[in-house]
Amino acid sequence: MSQKPTTVEVRIMDKEYLVACPEEARDELIKSARHLDVKMREIRASGKVFGTERIAVMAALNITHDLLEQNTMSGAASSLLKAMDEKLDSALGDAGK
Incomplete structure (x- = not known):
């Protein structure tokens, strides 16, 4: 069921913006702003x-870079955990023989 959008006022660098968003996303929008x-x-x-x-573009680039870096780190961590899991399975498999 779709929620009716609400208008939220956010302030960024001393300028006010009205942004429409679903009511359940209001807090996240304010936090993002x-x-x-x-x-x-x-x-x-x-x-x-x-x-x-220009400041907005630089901020967007920096935030995007941070998000992509987190995703890369998450992917690397996931790969590392998978490799460790496979080693554990192999070691436990050998120990169980």
Whole structure:
């Protein structure tokens, strides 16, 4: 069953935005907006990037990089765990003979 969207006001770098989202996603949207605001303020404070649009793009790139890095690490951890599981199965199989 589809929920009717609600409008949520978020503030990013002192500018207000109205965003439509399902009611059950409201808290996650607010948390995401706060995270983006923090990242954009960090980039602006560095003094290396000027202009809200450029700051937003840099923040998006940084956040995307972090997410992709987490996914890669998760994949690597998964592969490592699988290899360890296979070694355990092999060792336990040999011990059970």
